[in-house]
Amino acid sequence: MTETLTPTTQAAGASTKVGIIDTDVHPSMNPMKPEILKYLPAKWQDYIKEAGFIRTGSPGGERPRHREFAHRWDAVTPDGREPGSNQAWAAEQLLDRYGISGALLDDIGGFSVAGGGRQPAELSIAFSRAMNEARRDQWLAADPRWYAAMTLPYELPEAAAAEIRRCKTQDSQYSDRWKMAMFAPNNMRPPGHPSYWPIYEACEEFGIPVGFHVLAGNRITPSGAPDFYFEEHCTWAQFNFPIVSSYVFEGVFDRFPNLKVALLELGWSWAVPLAWRMDHAYRVMGREVPHLTRLPSEYIRDHFYYTTQPIEEPEKDQYSDEVLEAFTASGMGEKLMFSSDYPHWDFDEPYHYLDLPDEQLSRKILGGNASALLGIDLLPDTGLERRVG
Amino acid sequence: MATRKFVVGKTDDLREGEGMLVTVANRSIGIFKVGGEFYGLMNKCPHLGGELCKGRLTGALTSDGPGHYQYDPDTTLIMCPWHGWEYDVRTGQSYLNPKTPGARPYQVQVENGGEVTIEIDEGRVAVADGERSAMRQVAPRPAKIADRAPGPYVAETVSVTVDGDYLVVNLDPRSRPAAAQAQTEEKA
Amino acid sequence: MTTALPLATSRQELWTGPVIDVDVHANVPSIEALYPYMDGIWVDWAVERAYKGPSAAATHYPPMSPRSCRPEWRPGGRAPASSVELLQEHILDPWDVQYAILNCYYGVDSLRHPDWAAALARAVNDWIANEWLARDPRLRASLIVPARDPAAMVAEIERIGDHPGFVQVLLPARNDWLWGMRAFHPVFKAIERHDLVAGLHMGGTSDGAPSSTGYASWYIEQYAAEWASFASQITNIISEGVFNVCPNLRMSVLEGGFLWVPVWGWRMNKEWRGLHREVPWVDTPPLDLIREHMRFSTAPIDAGPPELTKKAIGWLGSDDFLMFATDYPHGYDDDLPGLLSLLSENARGNMMAATARQWYRL
Numbered sequence: 057m058t059e060t061l062t063p064t065t066q067a068a069g070a071s072t073k074v075g076i077i078d079t080d081v082h083p084s085m086n087p088m089k090p091e092i093l094k095y096l097p098a099k100w101q102d103y104i105k106e107a108g109f110i111r112t113g114s115p116g117g118e119r120p121r122h123r124e125f126a127h128r129w130d131a132v133t134p135d136g137r138e139p140g141s142n143q144a145w146a147a148e149q150l151l152d153r154y155g156i157s158g159a160l161l162d163d164i165g166g167f168s169v170a171g172g173g174r175q176p177a178e179l180s181i182a183f184s185r186a187m188n189e190a191r192r193d194q195w196l197a198a199d200p201r202w203y204a205a206m207t208l209p210y211e212l213p214e215a216a217a218a219e220i221r222r223c224k225t226q227d228s229q230y231s232d233r234w235k236m237a238m239f240a241p242n243n244m245r246p247p248g249h250p251s252y253w254p255i256y257e258a259c260e261e262f263g264i265p266v267g268f269h270v271l272a273g274n275r276i277t278p279s280g281a282p283d284f285y286f287e288e289h290c291t292w293a294q295f296n297f298p299i300v301s302s303y304v305f306e307g308v309f310d311r312f313p314n315l316k317v318a319l320l321e322l323g324w325s326w327a328v329p330l331a332w333r334m335d336h337a338y339r340v341m342g343r344e345v346p347h348l349t350r351l352p353s354e355y356i357r358d359h360f361y362y363t364t365q366p367i368e369e370p371e372k373d374q375y376s377d378e379v380l381e382a383f384t385a386s387g388m389g390e391k392l393m394f395s396s397d398y399p400h401w402d403f404d405e406p407y408h409y410l411d412l413p414d415e416q417l418s419r420k421i422l423g424g425n426a427s428a429l430l431g432i433d434l435l436p437d438t439g440l441e442r443r444v445g
Numbered sequence: 446m447a448t449r450k451f452v453v454g455k456t457d458d459l460r461e462g463e464g465m466l467v468t469v470a471n472r473s474i475g476i477f478k479v480g481g482e483f484y485g486l487m488n489k490c491p492h493l494g495g496e497l498c499k500g501r502l503t504g505a506l507t508s509d510g511p512g513h514y515q516y517d518p519d520t521t522l523i524m525c526p527w528h529g530w531e532y533d534v535r536t537g538q539s540y541l542n543p544k545t546p547g548a549r550p551y552q553v554q555v556e557n558g559g560e561v562t563i564e565i566d567e568g569r570v571a572v573a574d575g576e577r578s579a580m581r582q583v584a585p586r587p588a589k590i591a592d593r594a595p596g597p598y599v600a601e602t603v604s605v606t607v608d609g610d611y612l613v614v615n616l617d618p619r620s621r622p623a624a625a626q627a628q629t630e631e632k633a
Numbered sequence: 634m635t636t637a638l639p640l641a642t643s644r645q646e647l648w649t650g651p652v653i654d655v656d657v658h659a660n661v662p663s664i665e666a667l668y669p670y671m672d673g674i675w676v677d678w679a680v681e682r683a684y685k686g687p688s689a690a691a692t693h694y695p696p697m698s699p700r701s702c703r704p705e706w707r708p709g710g711r712a713p714a715s716s717v718e719l720l721q722e723h724i725l726d727p728w729d730v731q732y733a734i735l736n737c738y739y740g741v742d743s744l745r746h747p748d749w750a751a752a753l754a755r756a757v758n759d760w761i762a763n764e765w766l767a768r769d770p771r772l773r774a775s776l777i778v779p780a781r782d783p784a785a786m787v788a789e790i791e792r793i794g795d796h797p798g799f800v801q802v803l804l805p806a807r808n809d810w811l812w813g814m815r816a817f818h819p820v821f822k823a824i825e826r827h828d829l830v831a832g833l834h835m836g837g838t839s840d841g842a843p844s845s846t847g848y849a850s851w852y853i854e855q856y857a858a859e860w861a862s863f864a865s866q867i868t869n870i871i872s873e874g875v876f877n878v879c880p881n882l883r884m885s886v887l888e889g890g891f892l893w894v895p896v897w898g899w900r901m902n903k904e905w906r907g908l909h910r911e912v913p914w915v916d917t918p919p920l921d922l923i924r925e926h927m928r929f930s931t932a933p934i935d936a937g938p939p940e941l942t943k944k945a946i947g948w949l950g951s952d953d954f955l956m957f958a959t960d961y962p963h964g965y966d967d968d969l970p971g972l973l974s975l976l977s978e979n980a981r982g983n984m985m986a987a988t989a990r991q992w993y994r995l
Contacts, residue, residue, distance in 0.1 A: 122529065122908060129526035130499045245847040246854070277865035278843040279808045286908035286915075287872040290901045291865050297858040298844040305854040325896040329945065332937035333890060334857045339966040340700050341853040352857075367493075369903040370895070371920065375948055379896065382941045402907065403527055405494060508913035511815065511874035529907035541906055 073441055074419050075434030076406050077426035078159040079363050080269070080320045080395035081150065083195060084140035085125065085164055087187060091194065095186035100179050109183075112174050115242075115274055116281020119288050123401055131399035139399035143198045150398045151201050154406050155439045157423060158432035159398075161195055162205040162238055162320065163187055164271045171210035173244055173274070180209040184219055188234075196233045203432060205236035205267050211244055213251060217258040224262045235430045236267040236318060241295035242274035246302030256312045265316035265361065265429060268299060293323045300330060304355045307347040316429060317360050321397055324362035325379045328386050331356045357387040361429055363395035364421065365404040380412075389417060393426040411444045418442065449617040455610050459483070464523075464534075466498055469614050474603045476612060477502070477534045479521040483612060484534045485603030486523070491539070495527030497600055503531070505540070532600045539596035644728055647970060650982055653989040654733040656834075656887045656930045656958035657724055659765055659774075661686065661739050661757065662715035670756035670763075675749060687753070689740025689805075689838050694963070695852055703964040714962040717768045724961045725771055731986060732995050734800065735774040736834055736887065737761055742780035742805050743838040750779040751789065758793050766798035773993065775803040775832050783816055787823045794827035800993045801830040801885065805837030806862040813866075813873030825879040830993060833866055835859065835888035863889035864897050871901070871922050874914040883992055884927045888960055891929035892936070895948035898923055924951050928992050931984065932960035934967045943975040952980040956989045 088109060093101055123129065124138070131139035131149060140146060151159060175183070187207040195202045206223050208216040216237070223234040237259050239247055247266075259266055270292040275281075282288045296319060303309065303317060334352035342348070348355075370376050383392065397403050412418045423434045453467040459478040466488060467474050473488035475498025490497040504518040522531040522540065532539050604615035644652075661667060664686040668676050678684065694701035702713040706723050714720065725733060739757050744750040758776045766772050776799045778786040790802060802824050804812055812833070824831050842848050843862065849855035863886060876882060898920030905912075905919055917925075936942040949955075957969075973981050989995065 122911065128495070129501070130496050241845055243846045246844070246849055247846065249847075249850060275842060275845050277811065277845070277869075278806075278839050278862045279811045279837070279865060279869075280839070280841075282811065282865075282869060282872065283814070284872050284911050286904055286911045287868055289904045289908060290868045290872075290897075290919075293897065293900055294861040294864045295845050297861045298846045298849065298854075301854045301858040302846070302849065305849075305851045305857070323896070323900060325899075326893060328941070329890075329892040329896070329935060329937065330857075330860070332892065332942075333860070333933070333935040336933060336935050336966045337700075337853050337857045340964050341698060341856070343699075344851055344853050366900070366903060368896075368899060370899045370948070371902070371950065375895075375899075378944045378948070382944055385941060386937075401527060401529060407494075506910050506913045507916070508877075510877040510914050511818075514913060529910075541909065 071437035073155065073437060073439040074410060075423040075427075075439040076154055076156045076394060077423045077430070077432055077434070078150065078156050078396050078398070078406075079318070079393045079426050079430075080365060081146070081159045081161050081398050082140050082164060082400065083143075083146075083161055083191070084138045086138075087163075087183070092186055092190045095189045096182055100182050103179065109175065109179075115276050119282065119285040121285055125399075126401055127399050128401055128403050143195050143202070146398065147199050147201070150396065151199070156201065156406075157435040157438050158201050158203050158426075158430075160203050160205060160235055160426075160430065161191060162236065162267060162269055163191070163207045164240075164269050171208065171212075171216075171240060171243065173211040177209075177212055177215070180212060181215045181219070184209045184216075185222070188219070188223055192227070192230050192233075196230055203233050203235045203430065205238040206234050207238055208255070210239050210252065210255060213254040217254045220255070220258040220262065220264075224264075232431070234264070235432070236265055238267050238269070240271065241268045241299055241322070244274070246298055246306070248302030248304070248306035248308045250306070253308075253311065256308065256315050260312050260314050263314070263431070265318045267318040267320055268295070268322065269320040270295070270322060292321075293326060296322050296326060297330065300327075300356060300360065301334065303359070304334060304352045305345050305348070307345070309355045309359050310347060310349055315359065318363070318393075318429070319360060320363050320395065321365055322362070323366075324364070324383065324388075324392055325368055327356060327360065327362065327388065328379070328382050331386060353386075361391045361393060361425070362388075363393050364409065365395040365397040366402045367404045367408050384417065390420060390425050390428070392421050393429070394422045406440060410440055411442050415442065450613050450615045452608075452611045453605075453614050454612045456483075456607055456612055457610070458612070462502060464498060464502065467614070470616060472616070474498070474614060475523070475534075476605055476614075477521070477523070479534060480519075482535075483605045483607060485605040485614060486532070486534055486537060487601035487603060489601070490525040490527065490530060490532075491598035491600055492525065492528060492530050495525050497523060497525050497532065500524045500526045502534070530596070530598070532598075535602075537600035537602040539598040539600070541596040648973070648985055651731045651986040652728050652957065653986040653995065654724060654728060654730050654959050654961075655885065655956040655989050655993075656932055657720060657733045657735055657961040658714045658963070659720070659735050659737040659761060660690075660712050660714040660962075661737065661760070662712040667753070667756040667760055670759040671752050675752045675756075678749065687740040687743040689743035689836060690738060692740070692743070692838075693738070693836050698852060699964045700856065701964070702962040706962040717765050717772075720961065721769060724959055725769065728959070730771055732771055732773055732989070732993075734989075734993065735761060735765055735772050736801075736803055736832065737775070737777060738803065738805070738834060738836045739777060740836065740838075741777055742808065742836070745781075747779065747782045747785060751782070751785040754779050754789055755792070758789070758799075762793070762796060762798060766796075772798065773800045773995070774798055775801040775834075777803050778820075780805065780808055780837065783820050786820045790820070790823040790827060790829070794823070794829055799829065800995075801832040803832045803834050806833055806835055806859070806866055806889065807837030807839045807843050809838075809840040811866060811869035811873075813870035813875050815873065818875065818878050821875050821879045821882055825882045828994065831882060831884040833863065833884060833886050833889070837862070860890065860893050864893070867897075867923065867927070868901060868919075871915060871919045872912050874912070876922055876926050877914045882926060885930065885956070885992070886927055887930045887958070888932060888963070889929065890933050890935045891931070891949070891955060892934075892942070892945050894923065894929065895920070895945065895950070920950075924954065928956050928988060929954060930956050930958035930960070931969075931972065932958040932963070932967065933965045934969075934972050936968065936972060939971060939975060946975055952977060953983050953988050955980070955984040956992065957985050
């Protein structure tokens with residue numbers, strides 16, 4: 057995708073609504089369902105019945121969520137099924153309610169597959185494909201406003217690259233609906249490692265970003281697993297540090313200058329001081345990485361994207377303004393994208409950045425930045441009206 | 446004269462510890478029966494706007510240290526279905542935890558039965574679309590929340606009174622008790 | 634510069650008030666230097682195995698990296714920071730410190746044998762007491778403890794924690810388990826009982842990859858991401874209720890930076906408001922617990938443009954948050970005068986000495 061922000065909003069004099077793209081929406085998380093398993097070859101369906109599939113459980117053991125699906129209680133479907141299991145209900149509660157032009161579905165259920173790190177390789181590959189095909193038929197086919205991140209066996213990089221190519225070329229009707237290559241922030245190796253570079257080659261070929269999202273199948277902290285879901289929820293935010301550090305210092309962006317990395321539900325305000333820290337480290341120890349051609353902060357500024365949910369709630373409203381100003385002053389104003397995290401409990405509506413004093417910044421955050429990154433048009437006369445004069 | 450009082454259901458629509466959602470004059474209101482009394486809350490969480498009354502009733506949980514729990518099943522907090530903030534259904538006061546610093550309440554009042562009957566007969570009542578949320582039963586005793594300092598928000602309470610067999614919502618602001626004059630603070 | 638006085642600037646030009654340096658290092662020059670402080674069996678074991686000492690120190694501080702020692706502090710032919718004379722020459726005298734807190738990160742955490750690790754820890758502490766604390770009245774020190782055996786940790790705190798020169802117990806930022814877990818609560822109680830500070834410091838050995846995403850390829854990559862260790866430890870210590878169990882516990886966070894703490898704390902506060910029922914003993918917003926129970930050293934500073942850094946410092950919400958450190962002999966790209974210029978007058982004096990004086994009871 058190009059760097060410049062392509063304005064896809066309405067012509068002057070037309071609607072004043074602020075167009076919205078939601079960059080983080082979840083179909084129901086449990087992949088062990090007939091409507092997904094039916095896409096697997098019969099031999100693997102039989103295998104799963106007997107040997108199971110997700111045998112390794114949550115890293116370090118489980119921390120039961122305070123709600124069964126970590127969901128908004130009011131997102132249960134009208135017939136009482138789990139949130140995210142009914143495309144039409146999600147479209148009504150989310151897309152219709154807020155006038156959303158496009159929503160990116162990503163599948164953290166696939167994360168327990170951990171990119172194929174813990175099943176027979178062939179099954180991992182088949183399962184990723186099954187999830188993508190189910191997504192296509194049950195969501196993408198139903199409503200043109202749905203887009204999807206591809207579930208990939210990323211620990212098998214060549215196979216993951218092949219699945220990217222399959223999604224993007226095999227079925228021309230949907231090739232442009234696949235917008236992101238999904239990783240989880242729990243790789244066996246840091247994601248910038250050269251072993252993953254075949255995936256980035258495919259991403260650059262099709263102009264799609266890599267995406268990370270909270271949850272981890274591998275290891276949560278450098279010192280082991282937390283005991284509490286509360287603690288886990290806080291600690292996800294430190295996934296960012298080794299991810300960003302790896303991409304920068306492995307020289308991924310020198311090798312793949314057009315590659316973008318989207319960090320979903322992983323926060324954004326930390327990027328400001330992290331960029332500073334990495335530049336300081338580079339000044340002291342930069343001799344170690346002569347393959348870098350730019351400052352770490354420049355790579356961060358140009359290649360990383362972030363989502364708004366969970367919305368920042370600093371101790372004072374003044375700090376909310378200040379941290380956003382620091383973020384934009386650091387050159388990252390084009391990198392923040394609205395997300396709802398529907399249907400999870402810490403869901404955000406799109407109102408939070410709707411009424412910024414800088415209207416253009418509101419438009420960028422709510423839809424423009426995502427439109428440019430993902431190539432999703434903002435639909436005419438959709439979205440929300442600003443509530444300030 | 447336009448009435449501000451609406452019958453929303455019957456007293457035996459709710460068992461102890463239950464709640465239901467009603468729509469009154471285009472407002473969504475949760476009605477709860479707690480400690481034998483009826484309370485009302487506007488169905489909007491002051492935190493970030495979730496439908497508060499679609500949450501769950503729960504008791505206060507405090508602790509003086511890891512491994513120790515003081516669970517009071519008698520208290521009447523509703524947890525917002527979104528971010529889980531807790532509010533006392535009787536006062537709308539939010540509670541985070543004892544050491545921290547509360548939806549606008551409407552009072553439940555007993556009404557003149559005759560007037561209510563007329564309202565129903567004349568069809569000026571916006572009888573609910575009653576919707577029961579699944580809530581836990583609480584013991585029928587007056588609820589206390591000991592040693593809990595209030596949080597920053599107060600949910601908007603609604604006046605709910607009993608008239609014979611009927612539950613009546615009063616949207617007249619003068620019907621709210623003095624304590625309920627606390628401002629609802631809404632973050633942008 | 635923080636870590637070395639600028640050539641063109643004197644200490645008095647930089648700061649005229651008292652100075653307390655809360656993080657200077659003593660590096661054990663060789664395991665032989667510790668032999669006088671350990672029982673014969675441990676000397677024999679080391680000699681038999683040609684064991685040169687635990688490996689963790691080199692993991693975190695590769696000996697020849699500019700981060701491990703500034704060029705101007707490399708003494709020819711000797712290990713950096715390996716004697717009190719070097720420390721006096723490079724830091725104590727030129728900075729005219731009132732006090733300096735000596736941290737010896739020897740990497741004992743990478744030695745698994747529980748008794749040998751405990752013996753090494755004892756030896757290091759006795760070495761510090763005899764060859765550093767006894768030789769310069771400006772010095773105070775952290776005592777080190779083995780990393781995995783809470784009973785042995787408590788035993789060492791009991792053994793030497795009341796020595797007037799020891800003011801802190803060093804806890805490395807990485808471990809097999811997060812420090813707040815219940816098995817370690819007796820350790821924090823011992824720290825509190827002896828009126829010591831818990832010093833969370835760069836270092837440590839994890840059982841497995843020291844991140845959610847495997848092992849870093851490059852040293853700079855590992856270093857840059859190390860906030861992950863500090864942040865997860867702080868969150869765990871709060872979540873597990875260590876400050877309920879030890880309401881008077883003081884903790885210092887050393888070599889971890891501090892500009893990341895507000896945004897981290899805001900997220901913790903937000904999550905806590907929705908999820909506190911799972912950890913009901915956390916009865917105070919987490920960022921307030923940080924302000925109450927923790928202080929952060931200023932090496933590294935990791936500052937950005939002055940106007941943005943000033944805002945971030947405002948988010949700390951306290952004039953009593955920072956404590957000056959050179960982190961001798963480690964190398965940073967820091968600007969102490971720049972940092973001072975962003976602080977209020979009250980905060981400056983606190984940072985340079987007053988906070989540490991109160992925190993360490995100096």
